[in-house]
Amino acid sequence: xxxxxxxxxxxxxxxxxxxxxxxxxxxxxxxxxxxxxxxxxxxxxxxxxxxxxxxxxxxxxxxxxxxxxxxxxxxxxxxxxx
Numbered sequence: 001x002x003x004x005x006x007x008x009x010x011x012x013x014x015x016x017x018x019x020x021x022x023x024x025x026x027x028x029x030x031x032x033x034x035x036x037x038x039x040x041x042x043x044x045x046x047x048x049x050x051x052x053x054x055x056x057x058x059x060x061x062x063x064x065x066x067x068x069x070x071x072x073x074x075x076x077x078x079x080x081x082x
Contacts (some may be wrong), residue, residue, distance in 0.1 A: 032082075043062065
């Protein structure tokens with residue numbers, strides 16, 4: 001199988017896709033955007049200073065709600081407080 005794209009590229013592609021869906025009138029555009037650290041089980045706003053410290057293997061884009069992230073076992077970052 002082809003290699004998976006780097007996490008940042010995946011996040012940019014996914015964000016562009018969601019914006020396009022919004023432009024064509026999809027109700028799915030009202031979503032939150034977070035970055036998950038699968039090692040620390042924290043979630044961050046994409047612009048958080050701690051996001052750049054996440055190892056590529058632990059980086060996961062997440063387009064769910066804050067409650068969905070918490071329901072999946074993630075807790076909010078103490079710096080950006082999403």
